[in-house]
Amino acid sequence: xxxxxxxxxxxxxxxxxxxxxxxxxxxxxxxPAEPPAPPEQAAPQTAELPPSPQAPxxxxxxxxxxxxxxMMIGTDYPRNHLPDDDGVGFLADVAPYLSSxxxxxxxxxxxxxxxxxxxxxxxNPSACYLFRSPTRYAQHYRAAGFDVLSLANNHARDFxxxxxxxxxxxxxxxxMHHSGRVDDFASLEFNGIRVAVLAYAVTKNSNxxxxxxxxxxxxxxxxxxxxxVVVSFHGGAEGTDxxxxxxxxxxxxxxxxxxxxxxxxxVVDAGADLVIGHGPHVVRGMENYNGRLIAYSLGxxxxxxxxxxxxIKGIAPILTTTLDGNGVFVEGKxxxxxxxxxxxxSVDPRHRALDLIxxxxxxxxxxxxxxxxxxxRILPTSxxxxxxxxxxxxxx
Numbered sequence: 001x002x003x004x005x006x007x008x009x010x011x012x013x014x015x016x017x018x019x020x021x022x023x024x025x026x027x028x029x030x031x032p033a034e035p036p037a038p039p040e041q042a043a044p045q046t047a048e049l050p051p052s053p054q055a056p057x058x059x060x061x062x063x064x065x066x067x068x069x070x071m072m073i074g075t076d077y078p079r080n081h082l083p084d085d086d087g088v089g090f091l092a093d094v095a096p097y098l099s100s101x102x103x104x105x106x107x108x109x110x111x112x113x114x115x116x117x118x119x120x121x122x123x124n125p126s127a128c129y130l131f132r133s134p135t136r137y138a139q140h141y142r143a144a145g146f147d148v149l150s151l152a153n154n155h156a157r158d159f160x161x162x163x164x165x166x167x168x169x170x171x172x173x174x175x176m177h178h179s180g181r182v183d184d185f186a187s188l189e190f191n192g193i194r195v196a197v198l199a200y201a202v203t204k205n206s207n208x209x210x211x212x213x214x215x216x217x218x219x220x221x222x223x224x225x226x227x228x229v230v231v232s233f234h235g236g237a238e239g240t241d242x243x244x245x246x247x248x249x250x251x252x253x254x255x256x257x258x259x260x261x262x263x264x265x266x267v268v269d270a271g272a273d274l275v276i277g278h279g280p281h282v283v284r285g286m287e288n289y290n291g292r293l294i295a296y297s298l299g300x301x302x303x304x305x306x307x308x309x310x311x312i313k314g315i316a317p318i319l320t321t322t323l324d325g326n327g328v329f330v331e332g333k334x335x336x337x338x339x340x341x342x343x344x345x346s347v348d349p350r351h352r353a354l355d356l357i358x359x360x361x362x363x364x365x366x367x368x369x370x371x372x373x374x375x376x377r378i379l380p381t382s383x384x385x386x387x388x389x390x391x392x393x394x395x396x
Contacts, residue, residue: 056192058227058325063193065230066101066145066320069278069298072109072155072307073140073344077118077132081305083342087137090344091144091302097318097335097347099145102190105197106146106301107234107278109155111163112138112170119160129306130158135166138174147188151180152201153234153279161205179232180206185222193325196222198272201234201279202257209235209258212391216270223271228327231272234279236260236297240312242280243356245296245364248392262391264294273327276319282312283353285360288369288380293321293329299353301337302345314339317353332370332378351376 073090074082083090091098098104110131122128141149149171156164164181171178177186179199184207186197198219200209209215222229235258236242237250250257257279264275268289275294277284284296299316300309307313318335336353337345351374358372369383 056325058193059328061191061193061325062322062330063103063190063195063228063325064101064320064322065274066098066104066318067274067276067295067298068098068106068301068318069283069316070109070153070281070300070307071106071141071302072131072133072304073137073302074133074304075110075131075306076134077130082134083304083344087133087140087304090304091140093344093346094302094318094335094337095144097320101145101320103147103188103195104145105148105150105230105232105276106141107150107153107199107232108141108167108171109153109303109307111156111159111167113159113163113166116159116163116166119157119163129155131155131306132159132163135170138170138176141171142174142176146176148177148179148186148197150199150232150234150278151178151184152199152203152206152232153180154201154203156180156201157203157205164205182207185218187226193228194226195228195230196226197230197232198222199232199234200263202255203234209233209263210256212263212266215263216266219267219270219272227325228273228323229271230274230276231264231267232276232278233258233260233263235263235277236280236284238280240282243282243284243312243360245284247389259391260296261389264296265289265386265389268292268294273323274321274329281307283316283356283360285362285364286357286368286370286378287361287365288329288383289386291328291380293332293370293378295319300339303339304344305341309339309341312352312356315348315352315356316345317357329380331380334372334376334378336376 073087112135118130168178179186179197188195200207202209237252247261249259277296278298280297281300283299286295301316320333322330334354336348336351338348361368367383371379371381
């Protein structure tokens with residue numbers, strides 16, 4: 001091999017070696033990897049809301065309301081006329097009937113007050129009646145089953161507004177509700193049924209029965225926020241000769257006592273579901289007006305001295321009314337009671353209150369829309385259209 005050949009071969013080897021080293025130190029760049037595909041997103045789903053709870057069927061619901069008239073179970077003014085057992089057992093005979101209802105209502109005459117001076121002055125103390133019971137007597141009413149007491153009557157202010165304030169405090173402390181003073185109304189709830197109790201009278205500083213338009217407006221307002229509205233009124237003349245409603249304005253010793261039919265039917269038209277009257281100290285009739293029960297007077301129920309209970313003045317009912325959740329009258333029950341002093345109200349086996357109310361209802365209203373059964377039950381019946389009653393406005 002010539003020297004020239006050897007140089008050429010050497011150069012070729014060097015070139016080949018350089019190419020080999022270049023490949024080892026500078027590899028060909030790799031193609032960039034493609035970014036991973038984003039994860040597939042699930043299609044948006046609309047959240048399912050829980051079904052709205054269905055409103056309860058109020059027409060299938062029931063509430064029972066026991067009502068009585070005037071009560072005053074002992075006074076210590078001007079002399080001590082409290083029961084021998086301090087009133088503990090005065091309502092014992094009737095307590096089972098009172099406490100069996102869902103709600104029990106009565107009209108409290110006089111005040112619950114310890115001491116204090118009368119709020120009204122009497123020119124003739126022997127003919128002026130002032131009633132003051134100790135505040136502890138509120139517990140007697142609660143123990144008998146009462147839930148609401150009316151303080152809208154002509155004796156609620158016997159010891160002034162201070163006396164009525166004391167009554168309100170004692171009633172509340174005993175676990176009961178009250179209504180009577182201007183804008184004082186009771187609101188309760190039983191098994192999902194909201195109940196309002198509105199008490200009216202014809203006396204000063206009370207929810208005024210004689211202001212008919214205001215009363216109707218107030219009832220309509222409570223009807224919008226409550227399932228059932230109970231209206232109580234202390235009105236009408238007094239005495240054994242006023243058992244019939246006169247369908248006119250009444251007076252007693254010159255004091256206006258209202259047109260009880262105009263008032264009662266008017267509050268029903270405004271939204272009341274049960275109307276309970278008291279004040280005449282005797283019972284009056286009842287009517288089923290537009291599917292609502294109106295009792296025009298429940299008489300003297302439990303009055304220990306100071307108030308006459310002679311003859312029909314001592315006869316009174318315990319009226320238990322069953323309403324549906326919309327306030328429609330379903331049925332009623334009268335337990336007749338009688339007062340034979342010194343005992344408290346007792347169940348009357350002769351059912352005289354039932355007989356009186358049955359007769360007065362038919363005499364005053366013709367067909368009152370009620371069937372009075374011999375066992376005391378009251379059932380709604382059909383009634384011809386009621387002729388509108390016109391309020392007779394005085395020219396004075």
